[in-house]
Structures are given as structure tokens and as C-alpha cells.
């Protein structure tokens with residue numbers, strides 16, 4: 237008799253039935269390859285990442301909001317208290333504005349004549365279509381809004397998005413609609429949203445153009461780096477877990493993960509890394525790029541707690557498939573959580589990190605610690621991936 241049964245669950249699916257629930261389908265039919273990884277992702281998210289007071293950061297890349305995933309998945313996750321803070325590309329926030337402003341996007345086709353589309357003033361994101369006026373009207377909205385007095389100073393992107401979200405929320409109220417925009421929902425639920433490359437989107441382009449006029453709005457990227465680290469430090473020092481839910485990869489993936497090296501390597505504060513890592517991506521690891529870098533590689537940087545490596549999941553599948561499934565699974569398996577409203581705690585968390593930095597940080601080289609890679613006691617047993625822990 238093989239010893240496999242002691243190490244792994246038996247691979248035994250059940251037949252798919254009529255009217256099956258998403259969670260049941262995932263648990264009984266997603267057994268191997270990326271289906272297996274997606275099932276592990278669902279369980280990791282629902283059973284560990286959102287367990288208790290665990291703090292969950294989500295990073296967004298790829299054209300997710302144009303595809304409607306803001307409304308279908310990201311807002312429900314925020315509303316249920318399952319996503320506490322976000323790092324997004326500017327593009328996802330810019331295209332989110334179209335929905336919040338009541339504009340129309342269409343489910344088209346990837347097989348259209350782009351020269352004809354250009355002539356007809358139609359924009360294409362793969363199979364998503366909308367009028368060029370959608371861009372022009374959204375740009376005008378951004379330019380008009382950021383003329384307000386509350387925008388006339390240097391600020392981090394979480395504050396910028398909060399202020400912008402309030403205007404989108406007001407527009408939703410005028411239109412008589414609700415929960416159409418991630419920015420508006422984040423404003424209402426106190427979910428801080430950062431962007432790692434503020435100049436690299438149409439939002440940044442409009443901010444830049446207004447700087448040529450008399451706008452005083454400048455983005456404080458240092459505050460973004462320290463504020464995101466402060467969120468993670470507050471979670472870990474308060475005894476909660478810190479999890480990263482990475483959609484795609486890109487600069488937002490690194491911006492979320494670098495919070496741990498910022499705490500340990502740069503600020504000299506003792507920490508072990510994020511507790512749980514979940515990524516859905518098409519990026520491969522063998523090119524050396526950060527988008528495809530595995531959780532194992534992240535462990536070597538101190539980004540992920542080595543104790544939890546068996547629980548980390550990478551699912552190589554399109555986010556437009558994985559995100560709705562993970563969302564449906566979590567909403568049906570876990571009770572909604574009290575909103576953490578991290579935005580309301582931003583100054584307090586920032587000051588707490590600054591205090592620790594002045595206690596431990598220095599300008600000179602910081603001593604290298606290797607003891608943090610040793611496993612903590614009492615962490616043995618089987619992980620959600622079915623793999624045995626090494627401890």
C-alpha cells in the first residue's frame with residue numbers, strides 16, 4: 237500500500253449536477269492543474285485570508301474594471317469586508333469612473349476592424365467597446381473635480397482616490413444608482429486605494445495637464461510607500477494576519493509585497509513577511525520578471541512568511557474567470573466581516589510606523605538577521621493545498 241494517502245487527499249470528483257452551486261462545483265469538480273489551484277485559491281481566501289481579523293490587500297492589474305469586474309466582484313468583496321485595502325493600476329480606476337458616471341460600455345468582439353473603429357470613434361479593449369466620448373467626458377470630469385480646493389496640495393494616492401471617490405459617490409446619487417464604482421464604494425466603505433504609478437494612466441495624464449495651469453495637486457509617492465507599509469505593520473503588530481490577493485502582477489504586485497522589505501530591510505523593524513499569498517496570473521516565473529515571481533521567490537526577499545509557504549497559491553488563469561469564482565465561493569462560505577475602515581486610521585497607523593522606525597531604523601547599514609527564516613513552533617499540519625508543512 238502506497239504512503240500517498242497519508243500525504244495527499246484522494247483525487248475523487250463527483251458528477252456535476254443540474255443547478256449546482258459555484259462553491260459545490262469548485263469543491264467537487266476542480267481537482268487538478270489550474271482547476272485544482274483555483275479550488276485551493278477559493279479555500280485559502282475563504283478559510284484563512286479572511287479568517288478572524290486578517291487584513292487583506294488586493295492588487296489589481298489587467299483591464300478588470302472595463303470588463304465589469306468592479307461591479308460584479310470587487311465591490312461585493314469590499315462590501316462584505318473581505319478586501320481591506322487595494323493597490324490598483326491607474327487604468328482600472330480610470331475605467332471604473334465610466335461606470336460610476338453612468339457611461340456605457342459594450343460587450344463587443346475582439347474580431348473587429350480597428351481602422352474602422354478608429355474612423356467611427358470607437359475604443360476597443362479586446363472585446364470591450366465604448367465611444368471615444370467616454371474618454372473625453374471622463375477626462376473632463378477628472379479635470380473639473382481636481383480644481384476643488386481640497387485637491388490643492390501634495391497628497392498620497394489613498395487621499396486622492398478618497399476625495400475622487402466622494403465626487404463619484406455624489407454623481408451616483410444624482411443618477412439614482414448604487415455600487416457601480418470601486419472608487420465610490422471605497423469612499424463609502426473606508427477602503428484605502430493606492431496606485432503604484434500615479435503618472436501612468438489617464439487620471440495621471442489629466443492631473444499632469446492641470447499642473448500646467450494653476451493646480452497645486454502633487455502626488456506624494458513617499459507617503460504611499462510608507463502608508464502601505466504602515467497598514468501591514470499595524471496588522472502584524474496587532475496580532476492579525478496580513479494577506480495579499482494579487483490579480484495579474486505588474487507594479488501593483490510589487491508595491492503590495494514590498495511593504496515587508498520596507499519594514500524589515502529598510503526600517504530595521506523585526507517582521508516575518510505577509511502570511512498568505514494568492515495570485516491569479518498568466519505571467520510565467522522563468523523570465524525573472526516580478527509579475528511571474530513565485531511565493532517561494534518572495535520568501536527569499538522576506539516578503540512572505542516562510543512558515544506559510546505551503547499555503548500560498550498561484551493560479552495560472554485569467555482573472556476574468558478566477559475572480560468571479562473566488563468571490564462567489566467566499567460569499568457563500570464565509571459570513572460578512574465588520575468593515576475595518578482602514579482609511580479612517582491612516583494617520584494613526586502612519587504615526588505608529590514612524591515611531592517604530594525611529595526606534596529601530598538607522599542611516600547606516602542594518603545588520604542581517606537569518607533567524608527569522610526559522611519556523612515558528614506549533615505550525616505543523618496540512619495546509620489548504622494538501623501539502624504537509626515542513627515545521
Ligand SMILES: NC(=O)c1ccc[n+]([C@@H]2O[C@H](COP(=O)([O-])OP(=O)(O)OC[C@H]3O[C@@H](n4cnc5c(N)ncnc54)[C@H](O)[C@@H]3O)[C@@H](O)[C@H]2O)c1
Nearest residue numbers: 298325326327436437438484485486517518519527554555
Ligand atoms: N487609459 C489608461 O489609463 C490606461 C489603459 C491601459 C493601461 N494603462 C497603464 O498601463 C500600465 C499597465 O497596466 P496593465 O493593467 O495593462 O498591466 P500589464 O499588462 O502590465 O499586466 C500586469 C500583469 O498582469 C497580467 N495580466 C493582465 N491581465 C490579466 C488577466 N486578465 N488575467 C491574469 N493575468 C493578467 C499580465 O500578464 C502581467 O503579468 C498601468 O500603469 C496602467 O495604469 C493606462
